[in-house]
Amino acid sequence: MLGKRLTPPEDERTGADPLDTDVEITPRRMRIADGLAASFAVTGYPAEVSHGWLQPLMDYPGRLDISLHIEPVPPQVASSRLKRQMARFESSNRASAEHGKLEDFESEAAAEDAREMAAALARGESKLHRVGLYLTVHADSEQELDDEIAHLQSLCASMLVETRPASYRQLQGWVSCLPVGVDLLDQRRSMDTHALAASYPFASPDVAVETSPTAVLYGLNSDSSGVVLWDRWSLDSYNTVVLARSGAGKSYFCKTDLLRSMYAGVTAAVIDPEDEYTRLTEAVGGTVIQLGAPGVHLNPLDLALDEHATRDAVSRRALFLHTLLAVMLGEQLTARQRAALDHALITTYYNAGITADERTWNNSAPLLGDLVATLRNQDDEHAHELAFQLEPYVSGSYAELFRAPTTRRPTSHLVSWSLRSLPEELKGVGTLLALDSIWRTVADTTPDHPRMVLVDEGWLLMQQPEGAKFLYRLAKAARKRWVGLTVATQDAADVLGSELGQAVVANAATQVLMRQFPQSIDRIAEAFALSEGEKQRLLTAAPGDALLCSGDRRVAFHVVASDYEHSLVTTNPAEHSPPPGPEASADTGIEDEEEFL
Structure with a gap:
């Protein structure tokens, strides 16, 4: 028997x-x-x-x-x-x-x-x-x-x-x-x-995962007719890394995972470089912030008010602005430049009536233009050099985003930060600013439910040394705040080619690999200890095929979505017709998908 x-x-x-x-x-x-x-x-x-x-x-x-x-x-x-x-x-x-x-x-x-x-x-x-x-x-x-x-x-x-x-x-x-x-x-x-x-199933290719309220249907097992259910919240780390070449179905998988995670009560924030998540966000009643669009402003000098903070808000904001300016200028600041920036920041906040006294932190924050004006007025050539380099962000072609106070606060169960309207030169800056705003929202509240932060096209931030450091700090600190960080990128070389990128991958207990370029497959095989069969699978994978890796557990699956989900997550322009309502058919709709799960 x-x-x-x-x-x-x-x-x-x-x-x-x-x-x-x-x-x-x-x-x-x-x-x-x-x-x-x-x-x-x-x-x-x-x-x-x-x-x-x-x-x-x-x-x-x-x-x-x-x-x-x-x-x-x-x-x-x-x-x-x-x-x-x-x-x-x-x-x-x-x-x-x-x-x-x-x-x-x-x-x-x-x-x-x-x-x-x-x-x-x-x-x-x-x-x-x-x-x-x-x-x-x-x-x-x-x-x-x-x-x-x-x-x-x-x-x-x-x-x-x-x-x-x-x-x-x-x-x-x-x-x-x-x-x-x-x-x-x-x-x-x-x-x-x-x-x-033939009736003896001696071994199973499926990942053995117990069902739970936060388990997500990833797709169908490529080696059997079973389903692949995965609960990232039951692992030691809640983070996920998705590596795939362009057109492999990376964003399709990330949007499907995001939508199904929300079924279980997970709230989320998304960094969306190509405006691919707007359709999904609007369908579920979320908030879309179009950085770079006319009339949309984001003040990087806004204070992060945290009642549980151990340091004052001005000092913490100054530390972030050092990182932000390094990304904006495309190079690390020298010691003299950091000293000049510190002095200018303290002076700028003081002129706006904000000091180390927490009673002043609710005053209106100064703008980036005020900081540049303070740098110009200093008797320091390094301050003048910083002011000169920041001029395009104040009065030049990049000034629209920073010329006025922040116009909209991200408060919703799903917030999508769209960067498509930003110039290419500002994509990295916009990603960092959006991540900072998201993290301030996450860190300043007591967690009572799991939350997800999704960074699509993470290579935009990984290209900047300071941006990579910021993403690494998020990956390390996410679990303590019941946050799962998802980093999806099509440029595996930028992620695996640096120690910080490798650390981000190492801090992700869930790793999803999709079709790869032949030029990068050897590096990926070395980083994830892939066999020859797994390498060939990734080189010949069809759109939607993926390999789930978690420790010594491996399973190949194909992403599947219901008709209603597909209408929300597809990027094919020919399929961007109005999504069918759940009442249109007994076989479609989010309610039906929940019942299936």
């Missing part, structure tokens, strides 16, 4: 005899201790099967007991039975022909199978076995059990397996599924050696 129990009952964990458990039996189900169970017997099998065809049952995401009872049939008995069966088929076919009835093709196929099996038995190539397959599904409540039964029957139907409830024999069905080798149902079917061998 081959038995499987995904989650042992309480009495097994305590060492008690499971047969001593109090039970309450009804015709179609039974109560065992605090749970419910329903048993089924498999009465119909597909005509042809491949190796491991029972694997989908073994990968069932709920608690399911599977028992396979095997009884060898002596060759003499098997031969006699097959002869009688062939005689019945032949007699039935002749009777149908004499009465002018049409041919029964199912009977013809069964007769042909019986002849082939008899010939194999005569040559000693195979043997006959009587096989009983029984299933017992468990749940905690009546409604959950009904749902599990519906899911199990749907799965069996997709496998062309016919199941019947063990009506009025639930106790016998439950005992038959226990690992004691007793078959009380005696619902047997004959199988030859080859079919029986």
Whole structure:
């Protein structure tokens, strides 16, 4: 007997005899201790099967007991039975022909199978076995059990397996599924050696993850018909890294993961360089901030007010502005430049009525133009040089974003920072400013639910040394604030080519690899310890194919989405028609997707 129990009952964990458990039996189900169970017997099998065809049952995401009872049939008995069966088929076919009835093709196929099996038995190539397959599904409540039964029957139907409830024999069905080798149902079917061998799932290519309220459906397993469910919030690190070449489906996967995470109550913020998340954000009632659009301003000198801070707001803001100016100027500041900037910042805030006294922190913050004016007025050539380099951001072609106080505060369950309207020279600056605003929102509140920060096209920030340091600090500190940082990039060289980039990858317990360029596959294979087969899979992967890596666990999957989800996450312009409402079809809609999950 081959038995499987995904989650042992309480009495097994305590060492008690499971047969001593109090039970309450009804015709179609039974109560065992605090749970419910329903048993089924498999009465119909597909005509042809491949190796491991029972694997989908073994990968069932709920608690399911599977028992396979095997009884060898002596060759003499098997031969006699097959002869009688062939005689019945032949007699039935002749009777149908004499009465002018049409041919029964199912009977013809069964007769042909019986002849082939008899010939194999005569040559000693195979043997006959009587096989009983029984299933017992468990749940905690009546409604959950009904749902599990519906899911199990749907799965069996997709496998062309016919199941019947063990009506009025639930106790016998439950005992038959226990690992004691007793078959009380005696619902047997004959199988030859080859079919029986194909029924043994010795190994599973799926990632074994227990279901949880925050688990997300990533897609379908590429090596089996199972689903890939993943819960990033159950790991040591909540961070995720997604590496893929352009057109591999990276953004499609990230948007699908984001949307399904929100089903579980996760709030999120997105850095969107190409305005790809606006459609999704508006559909779920989120907030879109279009940096670079006319009338949209963001003041980098706004103070980060944190009631739990150990340092004053002015000092903390000055530290960030050192990082920001290094990214804006494209080079690290010298010691003299940092000193001149520190003096100018203190003077600028003082002129605006803001000092180390927290009572002054609610005053209106100065603008970047005020800081540049202070630098000009200093009697220091390094301050004058900084003012000269910052001139394009104050009165030049880059001034629109910084010329006025911040116009909109990011307050929503999903905030998308769109950078598409920014000039290319400002993309890195915009990414850093958006991340800073997001992190201030995350760090200044007490976490009561998981939150996600998604940085699409992370290479924009990784190209800047100071930006890479800022992203590394976020990756290190995210877990303490119940935040999962997702970094997606199409330029693996920028991420893996620096120590900071490698540290960001190392701090991500979930790593998703999609199709890669041949030029970068060797570096990726070395960083993620890929086998030759995995390298070839990534080089030839179709859009949407991915390899999930987490420690020593690996699984290949294909991203899938419902029709409604697809309409929100696709970037194909030909498919950007108004998304169908959930009421348009019983097979689409977010509600249906939740039910499927």
